[in-house]
Amino acid sequence: xxxxxxxxxxxxxxxxxxxxxxxxxxxxxxxxxxxxxxxxxxxxxxxxxxxxxxxxxxxxxxxxxxxxxxxxxxxxxxxxxxxxxxxxxxxxxxxxxxxxxxxxxxxxxxxx
Amino acid sequence: xxxxxxxxxxxxxxxxxxxxxxxxxxxxxxxxxxxxxxxxxxxxxxxxxxxxxxxxxxxxxxxxxxxxxxxxxxxxxxxxxxxxxxxxxxxxxxxxxxxxxxxxxxxxxxxxxx
Numbered sequence: 001x002x003x004x005x006x007x008x009x010x011x012x013x014x015x016x017x018x019x020x021x022x023x024x025x026x027x028x029x030x031x032x033x034x035x036x037x038x039x040x041x042x043x044x045x046x047x048x049x050x051x052x053x054x055x056x057x058x059x060x061x062x063x064x065x066x067x068x069x070x071x072x073x074x075x076x077x078x079x080x081x082x083x084x085x086x087x088x089x090x091x092x093x094x095x096x097x098x099x100x101x102x103x104x105x106x107x108x109x110x111x112x
Numbered sequence: 113x114x115x116x117x118x119x120x121x122x123x124x125x126x127x128x129x130x131x132x133x134x135x136x137x138x139x140x141x142x143x144x145x146x147x148x149x150x151x152x153x154x155x156x157x158x159x160x161x162x163x164x165x166x167x168x169x170x171x172x173x174x175x176x177x178x179x180x181x182x183x184x185x186x187x188x189x190x191x192x193x194x195x196x197x198x199x200x201x202x203x204x205x206x207x208x209x210x211x212x213x214x215x216x217x218x219x220x221x222x223x224x225x226x
Binding site: 004042043045096097099 | 157162167216
């Protein structure tokens with residue numbers, strides 16, 4: 001079974017707009033990671049947020065984590081056509097040797 | 113730095129046939145993972161190796177799937193016999209170790225079982 005559930009399942013926006021997607025999970029975690037997957041570059045790590053962190057930034061990406069609600073969000077600002085991809089959250093539980101448990105993903109389409 | 117290599121990239125077989133996938137992780141990465149990604153879903157971990165030892169194979173269908181990492185470097189995943197529901201992309205990933213390290217993924221092998 002999958003740990004994370006992303007919302008929405010699909011998102012269509014225009015270039016320059018912001019894209020926000022959410023992830024909910026079920027168990028206590030050590031950290032949460034976001035990955036991007038497209039046909040050109042496969043599955044690529046975007047950002048990792050530890051369980052004791054609340055917010056993290058990387059370029060145009062902003063991730064938040066609320067462990068009390070067992071949820072995370074990924075914000076992509078000023079989106080570009082190249083951001084078109086599927087985005088997955090993946091959780092790592094404590095004592096799991098770094099095992100990633102992925103959600104089903106959010107498909108994002110950015111129209112020029 | 114070379115990435116994770118996988119071969120073949122595509123494979124089409126008939127059900128009940130066998131198939132093998134190969135993965136070469138990033139040099140020096142002790143931890144290697146095999147994931148199965150069915151269309152429209154996120155990747156699901158099949159097996160995790162730490163050097164040449166198995167750390168987690170709880171979701172590996174052991175009646176038909178097997179994997180090895182004999183010298184702690186390359187790994188092979190085998191399916192014998194294949195079923196229609198095994199059609200998926202098989203992803204290999206590696207990391208230097210620890211829970212706070214990102215995983216680096218290979219391009220995957222797309223398997224179609226007819």
